Amino acid sequence: xxxxxxxxxxxxxxxxxxxxxxxxxxxxxxxxxxxxxxxxxxxxxxxxxxxxxxxxxxxxxxxxxxxxxxxxxxxxxxxxxxxxxxxxxxxxxxxxxxxxxxxxxxxxxxxxxxxxxxxxxxxxxxxxxxxxxxxxxxxxxxxxxxxxxxxxxxxxxxxxxxxxxxxxxxxxxxxxxxxxxxxxxxxxxxxxxxxxxxxxxxxxxxxxxxxxxxxxxxxxxxxxxxxxxxxxxxxxxxxxxxxxxxxxxxxxxxxxxxxxxxxxxxxxxxxxxxxxxxxxxxxxxxxxxxxxxxxxxxxxxxxxxxxxxxxxxxxxxxxxxxxxxxxxxxxxxxxxxxxx
Numbered sequence: 001x002x003x004x005x006x007x008x009x010x011x012x013x014x015x016x017x018x019x020x021x022x023x024x025x026x027x028x029x030x031x032x033x034x035x036x037x038x039x040x041x042x043x044x045x046x047x048x049x050x051x052x053x054x055x056x057x058x059x060x061x062x063x064x065x066x067x068x069x070x071x072x073x074x075x076x077x078x079x080x081x082x083x084x085x086x087x088x089x090x091x092x093x094x095x096x097x098x099x100x101x102x103x104x105x106x107x108x109x110x111x112x113x114x115x116x117x118x119x120x121x122x123x124x125x126x127x128x129x130x131x132x133x134x135x136x137x138x139x140x141x142x143x144x145x146x147x148x149x150x151x152x153x154x155x156x157x158x159x160x161x162x163x164x165x166x167x168x169x170x171x172x173x174x175x176x177x178x179x180x181x182x183x184x185x186x187x188x189x190x191x192x193x194x195x196x197x198x199x200x201x202x203x204x205x206x207x208x209x210x211x212x213x214x215x216x217x218x219x220x221x222x223x224x225x226x227x228x229x230x231x232x233x234x235x236x237x238x239x240x241x242x243x244x245x246x247x248x249x250x251x252x253x254x255x256x257x258x259x260x261x262x263x264x265x266x267x268x269x270x271x272x273x274x275x276x277x278x279x280x281x282x283x284x285x286x287x288x289x290x291x292x293x294x295x296x297x298x299x300x301x302x303x304x305x306x307x308x309x310x311x312x313x314x315x316x317x318x319x320x321x322x323x324x325x326x327x328x329x330x331x332x333x334x335x336x337x338x339x340x
Contacts, residue, residue, distance in 0.1 A: 012207030017053040022304035023101040034074030048096035050314035051328025065112035066104035084155035099159040106169030146199035161211035167250030209242035216267035220252030269299035288319035
């Protein structure tokens, strides 16, 4: 069985190793126009220098009021493309592949004057009450996602990830807690997500795999469980998702009873086993041996390391050395390992 340091190939995506940097919002105060800036350039390029196989750029929204905050990234305008392209090309120059996570925060859009959602219920008393989207507006939202996918491709992304987790807009539609609509998007709670996936497949090159992040369980009282999310994932797989990025939570302020190392690994393993698709495991995977074992044991195909990579941009390189592999950094840095 392959391990963390082995290459991964799916369709036209070729990764030099199975280390993934998951999307993590930076909330850069100089990014009010939705464009990544010098902070983002350094943030992502340093992880590419550090040997990461795949970087998934942070939640990037399809309209200004779809952002969690006004300091998040967006791809609602062609003017934003060059800033993404600059970062992507820099990372690719070090052999790292780059994806962009495309999303809409829905009722969790904290700075939007009037958030929109599948529902008119606020996430909590600390959030604004959203306006429920009309059926026609939902269909227009799908088109906004499609335009963002097109811009991601123009920016040079190697893949894109649909964000259907953590209580954001797609999650709000496919969760019975937040979708009690009586229209076509309420009768079929997966429909909104399916239409977005179909929109992505219309514009993505056939050689480019489509990723999707989902929350496998909600943790909320009355929230959906793994059995529900497996059925949901099958709908999304059949619509065109190639690789699933498995997380959890989002529609509740509560969480799992255990959140230690690998706490979401069994969820990823269940999706992989039931759907027979590649999966990315995420959630306290910063122990290199834990991530390596997860892949060797067939529980996951890739390991996403968030906290560990925030602390150490060269996490992938250090993981390789810890596992007996070679330095993953460029020769100018790797030469230092041979100096006594």
